[in-house]
Amino acid sequence: MSKFHSSVSRRDFMKGLGLAGIGVGAAAAASPVFRDLDELASAGKQSKPWWIKERDYEDITTEVDWQTYKNYDAAAHPSVPVSDEVKAATTARLAKDKADGLAGLVPGADRRAFALQSAYGRGGTGPLWDGADNWWKPASTDVVSPYNESPEYNLQVVRAALHTYGTPAVGVVELTPNMKKLFNKDLISWEDRSDPVLDGKVYRFPNKYKYMLVWETQMPQTQATLNYKPDPNNPSGYGSSVPIGRMDAQGYNYGRLVASQATSFLKGLGYVAVKPGTGFFLQNSAYGIFAGLSEQARPNYRMSPGYGLCSRQAEIAITDMPLAPTKPIDFGGHRFCQKCKRCGEVCPSQSIDMRDEPSWDTVVPKNNPGIKAFWMNWDTCSGFGAPGNCGICQPTCPFNHPTEAVIHPIVRATAANTGIFNGFFASMDRKFGYGKPRTMDEIEAWWTRDLATYKGDTILGAGKYIW
Template sequence: MTVRFHSTISRRDFMKGLGLTGAGLGVAAAATPGFHDLDELVGSYEQKRDWWIRERDYEDITTEVDWDVYQAYDPKTHPAVPVSDAVRAATQARVAKDKSEGLAGRLPGYDRRGMAWYSASGQFNFSVPWTGSNSYWKPSEGDNAVPYNESSDYNLQVLRAAFHSFGTPAVGVIELNEHMKRLFNKGLCVWEDIDEPFQDEQKLYHIPNKCKWLVVWESQMTQSQGTFGYSKNPDTLSGYGSSVPLGRMDMQGYDWAGSVWNRATSFIKGLGYYALRPGGMMPSQNTAYGVFAGLSEQGRPHYRMSPGWGLCSRYADSAITDMPLAPTKPIDFGGHRFCNTCKRCGEVCPSQSIDMSDEPSWDTVVPRNNPGIKAFWMNWDTCSGFGAPVNCGICQPTCPFNHPSEAIIHPVVRAVAGNTGIFNGFFATMDRTFGYGKVRSEDEMEAWWTRDLSTFKGDTINGAGKFNW
């Protein structure tokens, strides 16, 4: 079954909007035959590329081919011409000179940051020890590399630049004082005057006192894909059931996060510093550290809510380091206040695990809750009992702070909510009225498989940045 969604704008009106009138309009229209409207032009299954790209017959490529001659490449019959010793020596000398000049600080882009980034960017998502990636750039004997030693403010900017290229949208820093160290799992870590970190026979992690900072970064999920996870279930109080597999973002988010963790720790170690994540530290404390680092606020479901991605962050990843970094401050974007009146996540919760109180409280609801903050409390027993996060997670894409910013009203709502809570109830009502958080129809589910790959907001093209290739 093919599902088509058509716009109300005609091809001619669209061309006029581009300024293609008269003769120009005729030429453009002639070049795009067979389409009845704009959506057929840009979204047809047969024409996946731009309209000016034409198909040819099978095997009829634009490069001429002589099939009496053309065969699979065989290195035995087409051997490479040996590189002379002189050419090889010249190449090696040039590369060595570039590297030496760069590591001495005299060749931009070839410095220690560049070398560390290049090494880190090639790391894949696989198991990484608690001391960080085992694969990272190290100066060789004779490199005469200038030690990387910059200010804490500049170091934070360097990490943000590198980490963003690895795939995380936000980075914060916490100075590990008595309060922040207290949030590690009890009996997990001990800070000492030692040179190297190690784990003893009792599984206790020994951390050098010089490791004073915790780098914290976002691990993102795609909200657009998450909207395909809603299902109906008349047997639950909310009317929603387990997440549809097509909308489950958890494993994809964990996969992306693993790649970023590997690359992030490789980069930090390539600059000559530690990047530690003691076992059990993540994700058990990721909400607290993400909030204290200024990436987010505490949301109604008792996990993090960020200003740009709402509840659709997989977790806040982190690494203990001795790299001097400027601590970042907590933020207030109106999120926690918005949660007081919104309650959209709780309305869709199949297990009714999300606190629906009008105000946050100091009183916990189940032993699994960690007291000491005034918050909305999640009943994690009934939440996980229903199957979360694997078989449920629909609270995440439902958050109004997830809605794409392409619609002009959404940034306006966020700006207003960040300054006053007087309209929060109205905003939540409008969210319900416009049908956000609804179960996808059968046609919409089917249409996902024939969607326009160039415009669908749920897809991530690794390496494409913000460009639509």
């Protein structure tokens, strides 16, 4: 490969394609001049690439005889029935393909694949409390035992599935006595029983369910910066967020989709996937922290190494599938919060703890004591209108910044190993203008942005690809 790159210049390659110097003479009316591949590539990033030409209305590149073409008439153009012989042959072929796949003879067609594909069809609504059904049901002639390898490999399989559903952040908590304290005591009971049951508002779980699968979904951070509406009447200079930037709702919507597909996948593998209701999520940050997806942040919720404060609710499924527990992480996030204080600076209601050191002392009754942390005044936060009319703190975290700029991964790596530069990094964040109020023109311009080049956010496929 090195010989190829050293022997063919970009301009020679352009000549070989017949593109070098294009634009001379008659071609100039239709095409720009390209001196090398860089210019050719950059031209393709316009909202409409130069090589796409427009024709007149109704003049498509496929010729149409409008005297002959009529509205489709199913009676005049009936479909030919498939013969019984063809149906039988197709049924037999598909049955053999399925049997071979379930027997492990065809990669990509085993029980994992059937469960994965079936869960793709789940909609964006949240699953039932006992998980979303998987549309693929093993027949009596199929392999019926649950899919099971080692707990470590099982976790890898689940992570691979949830990644394509929309999240790369997946962990597992073993439900030890301490971990069971993470749940609302009025809503759960662990008992020696065979099956889970929802008894009024109380979830009664079998003690044999040993694991809690935990995942996070990303909130679109780029658009969330449109929340930076200036308001000189508030101490921070920021006002209530505007609907165009309230991306936490989109994050929760993503979460419902992933939750529906995740629980469907687990059930398709032959396991329980119990998805408790919203009352459990009073401490959902703790699920993600103990599962190793994030750390406790200054605003008293999770900070992710990849999403910063823009990871939404840590969703869970309680399951009997053997899974390897994942360990808590330290990426320097909690330590970074001690010096940074960016989220607290922009908080319109001044609800975020601005002390230099975390404390055991809570600040409002809603705080659940027992950890040494920075504490959120949830009374003044909700009193200001959060979450529906705030969320300013979420896109402000420096750990949100996209990794395309080489400095941001360097800051992350440095902060993970030493806190000596954290104050400097936070100061530079301010100087470079991150988290600054948006002008009214900037907010309005979102509607007319260049859709081909605008850097938005998506979790589809749990990542992005620049086409």
